[in-house]
Each structure stands twice: as C-alpha cells, then as structure tokens.
Amino acid sequence: MPITPLEIRKQEFKKSLRGYDVHEIRAFLEMVSTEVENLLRENASLTEKVSDMDAKIGDYRRMEKILQDTLTTTQKAADELKSGAKKEAETIIANAKIEAQRFLKDAQTELAKTKEETKMIEHQKLLLVAEFRGLLESYLRLLERLEKK
Secondary structure (H helix, E strand, O other): OOOOHHHHHHOOOOOOOOOOOHHHHHHHHHHHHHHHHHHHHHHHHHHHHHHHHHHHHHHHHHHHHHHHHHHHHHHHHHHHHHHHHHHHHHHHHHHHHHHHHHHHHHHHHHHHHHHHHHHHHHHHHHHHHHHHHHHHHHHHHHHHHHHHO
C-alpha cells in the first residue's frame, strides 16, 4: 500500500527514555515528506508526458498510414496515367500509320493517273503531229500542183 506525504508528516512515534531526538525525527520526516511529494509530482508529470507522447505516436502512426495510402494511391494513379498515355500514343501511331498509308495510296493513284494522262497527251501529240504532217503534206502537194500549172 503506497504511503502519502501527509501520512509521513502525521506519523507519530512512541516516546521512550533513551529514544531518538524528536525534533530530529520531525525534521527528517518533513524532508522525506517533501521529497516524496516532489517525486510524486514529477512522476505524475512524467506519466502525463508519456501519455501525451503515446498520443502523439498514435497521431504520427495514423499520419504515416495516411501518407502511405496517399503514396500508394498516387503511384497507382501515375501508373494508370502512364498506361493510358502509352495506349493513347500507340493509338496515335497506329492512326498516323493508317493515314500515311492512305496518303501514299492516294499519291500512287494520283501518280498513276498523271502517268496515264501524260501517255494520253503524248498520244494526242503524236496524232496531232501526224495529222498536221498529213495536212502540210497535202498543202505541199497542192502547192506543187499549183506551181506546175
């Protein structure tokens, strides 16, 4: 059973003929009582500090858990964003390839069409030259006949 400073102060001893000096005992008991009182206050203060520290540790652990959860969530979001960006990039590249093939096909079609038109123009040129030559030759023959008359 714990003893209190008040119990130390109130403690009475039997008097005997050859006993200790009463004033000395009272002074010692007062000193012990004061020291016990100080120790009890210090113990209460330290107990309160330990309780505060335990509460702070609990708070820090909760904050750590929240930070860990936030970090995990952020990492997942970053991974999803990265994955989405990669898929979008792949889609853009695939669309660009399709578009490039379409442009190439259109250009090849246009080239073939231009070549065909060029052949037709050359053919028409040849026909025109042949027709013009025929016309000139007929005029030349006509001139030669007119000169002979």
